[in-house]
Amino acid sequence: MERETVDLLQPLWRALVVFRIITWGFACLGVWTRWDGIVRPTGAVLQLAVMGIWTLISSIGYSRRWGRRNTRLAFADLIVTVGCMYATLWAQPLIDIRGGASVLTSVWVAGPVLALAISRGRDGGLLGAATISLALLSLRGVDNASKVLSNVQLLLVAGLVVGYAASTMRRAGARLRSAIAAESATAERLRLSRSIHDGVLQVLAQVQRRGTAIGGDALELAELAAEQEVALRTLMSTRPAVADGDRVDLCGLLLPLATTRVDVVVPAAQVLLPAATAEELVAAVKEALSNVSKHAGPDARSWVVVEELGEGVVVSIRDDGIGTTPARLEQARADGHLGVSQSIRGRITDLGGTVTVRTAPGEGTEWELKV
Known part of the structure; x- marks a missing residue:
């Protein structure tokens, strides 16, 4: 429970879930506006259905602790997203895509880039951006590389920025947990210090004074009491x-x-x-x-x-x-x-x-x- 309360990455995961849902809606809107230009509309509907189902599954995972802590979901998201990009071939022939037809996944493909950036930092974001960019380039063709350059740049920037922000927030979360633990330890130490001061230390001080006053064999007892008093005070202040x-x-x-x-x-x-x-x-x-x-x-x-x-x-x-x-x-x-x-x-x-x-x-x- 304590880790959840100091997990500074939660807002990023929640934003990712919202991004996934909104961009799936954009993909649906894009298919609707291009309906007359789609060669196989049934394939486009099937592709959107697969994207919708995976959006629901990944959103539930990213909303749960197991999905955020386990990077396997982010890698699975990357694989499924690449598969959905190639599923555009259900709706449009490859020659049409290379001739300028849209890849129906639209900006929805940035989801796993952001997920890997949040879970694995800068390196994860770059890995996701590179994978999506290669898939997009293979669909568009080498001859159209200049047309996808802006998309590749946006993916790389998103992976870098979000990855850096996630790494910074993760370090801040670790420091916050350490500060909370130190504060709790300090509060407990203060509580114990009051109890020790009101009881044990007063007794040891009394034994030291009486032993010193009596002298003889009691002097050794007084010295031992003094040593234990210092040890306790040191423990309380450490x-x-x-x-x-x-x-x-x-x-x-x-x-x-x-x-x-x-x-x-x-x-x-x-x-x-x-x-x-x-x-x-x-x-x-x-x-x-x-x-x-x-x-x-x-x-x-x-x-x-x-x-x-x-x-x-x-x-x-x-x-x-x-x-x-x-x-x-x-x-x-x-x-x-x-x-x-x-x-x-x-x-x-x-x-x-x-x-x-x-x-x-x-x-x-x-x-x-x-x-």
Whole structure:
């Protein structure tokens, strides 16, 4: 049901059904106005009957979800339409058609071009236009190619324009569905956040305060409560990472890294990056935080800050640990410790970015990753 409500292609399908019915009426009117010039009127009536029956069948199909989602109906429409074009031979000899007599299907033949354009985009529209144009050219003959050129141009333009519009609307529909899903997830998260805040978080905060006040063995319990409080708050504030196709929200990937010793600060708006780039950047941040826990000291705290600039994205990882010197970092690389050179510098360099590190004994360390 939700997909139907956000299917932006529905108006195009409905317009196609109306177009099919109206153009069949035009074909009937054309036969009526040329009645005296038709060699075999019975064949013309039979041809119109077949066209009418197929118009009814295809219109019902295009009005249903199965007909819109399954391109087999559009291809069947193309085959039947070409057959109806050749059915003009029931009413007029081929020599008369090549001599200037009308192909009785008239503009009704554009129906499958539009159907393929809506269902398969630009390529489908061009395929349908090319097939109808070749069929028309075979009926008119090569010698009359200049006379059908305007019809061919109109078919190609219709296939291109409608195909492009359908592809654009399909992408817009996918984005709209993603936005609706994100909005629903956000609303549910807010509802759960209120419940958690009124219950679990207050209890954890109380346990942390009481455990800290009591001290002793209760201090460990207080620390665990503090960690779980941060984890819950992070879960409540985390937003969906997937945003637009293969592009993801970097902030949504970094927010879960927050702990009692790690603060993650991100912009209010999404920071969209290609999925592969975001994954490598997050891996480099994790390695930097791992280095903090290993080498910065047991009481060190870290801050991860995301900034979106006009020409790129900068992620800063800063800690207040014991720090080091650039010479020691170089010596660590020479000794085979590849955490900095491979996991951080290597990843960012492969992305075409730059890495800057500032550190000094007693002043902590700050990494700046720019991509």
